[in-house]
Amino acid sequence: NAGVTQTPKFQVLKTGQSMTLQCAQDMNHEYMSWYRQDPGMGLRLIHYSVGAGITDQGEVPNGYNVSRSTTEDFPLRLLSAAPSQTSVYFCATLASGGDTQYFGPGTRLTVL
Amino acid sequence: RKEVEQDPGPFNVPEGATVAFNCTYSNSASQSFFWYRQDCRKEPKLLMSVYSSGNEDGRFTAQLNRASQYISLLIRDSKLSDSATYLCVVNKASNTGKLIFGQGTTLQVKP
Numbered sequence: 001n002a003g004v005t006q007t008p009k010f011q012v013l014k015t016g017q018s019m020t021l022q023c024a025q026d027m028n029h030e031y032m033s034w035y036r037q038d039p040g041m042g043l044r045l046i047h048y049s050v051g052a053g054i055t056d057q058g059e060v061p062n063g064y065n066v067s068r069s070t071t072e073d074f075p076l077r078l079l080s081a082a083p084s085q086t087s088v089y090f091c092a093t094l095a096s097g098g099d100t101q102y103f104g105p106g107t108r109l110t111v112l
Numbered sequence: 113r114k115e116v117e118q119d120p121g122p123f124n125v126p127e128g129a130t131v132a133f134n135c136t137y138s139n140s141a142s143q144s145f146f147w148y149r150q151d152c153r154k155e156p157k158l159l160m161s162v163y164s165s166g167n168e169d170g171r172f173t174a175q176l177n178r179a180s181q182y183i184s185l186l187i188r189d190s191k192l193s194d195s196a197t198y199l200c201v202v203n204k205a206s207n208t209g210k211l212i213f214g215q216g217t218t219l220q221v222k223p
Contacts, residue, residue: 033210040120042199042215043156058210090155092211099144101211103155 002026006091006104013081013111021076021107023091029102031094032074033058034066036087037106043090049074081111113138118200118214126222129190133217135183135200145176147185148199150216156199159185190221 007022023032033048035058045058049068063085065077078085091104118135125131137145145162160167162174162183173186183200200214 035213040215042116043211043213045210045212048210099146099161100158103157105155106153 004091004093004102004104006089006107008107009105010108011110013078013109015082015111017081019078019081021078021089021091021109023074023076023104024072025074025093025102026072027093027095027102028071029093029098030071030096032068033092033094033101034064034074034076035090035092036060036085037090038087046076046089078109083111085109086111114214115139115212116200116202116214118217120215120217122218122220124220124222125190127190127192129221130186130188131190131219132187133185133198133200133219135185135214137181137183137200137202137212139202139204140178140181142181142202142204144203145183146201146203146211147172147174147183148201148213150197150199152196156213159198187219190219192221192223195219195221 004025030051034046035043037043044060047066049055052071055066089107092101094101116137147159148156149159150156160169162176164176166175171188175184197216197218199216202212
């Protein structure tokens, strides 16, 4: 099993560009989340999903969109990249009734 | 005020030392509590869950005090491999995957 995979690992964008960060899981977990991690800030929740077709906003949703058409995939879209979105992005999953959240390896995004 | 607060450190300790990290959370309705470990430039991984009765896993002991809204992690006989950032994590609502993370406490164990 691959667990949680994220692509790309690294990305550099120019201000105003759009892109999609991919997240996929093969553990059949219902819950998926996107976090960003900035120095001194810890991980902050961007969006989360409790199942296919259901998404909700986290702490810092502005500038990001998500959709969950399948259990396996939870892409994060940056609509118009800004330098403030320079960060490390982690996708995570959780099984219903489970305790452990499993994280992908992260995407390191730089916006110039 | 942050929902989950930790002293960022760094804590620099010699091998074999005992070190304790503390964490406070603001929402008294929080349901479950965890310590995650994050190595440099890697993803966080669950270290242990924290229960009201306290729990121990080898050299690691976690405690929860709901009345004081306080969580602790004790590491005994520190190893070089314990060097990492330790994240205090709170789940406000069970079964949503919606975790709130502290900023982390950095531990550096020196020979």
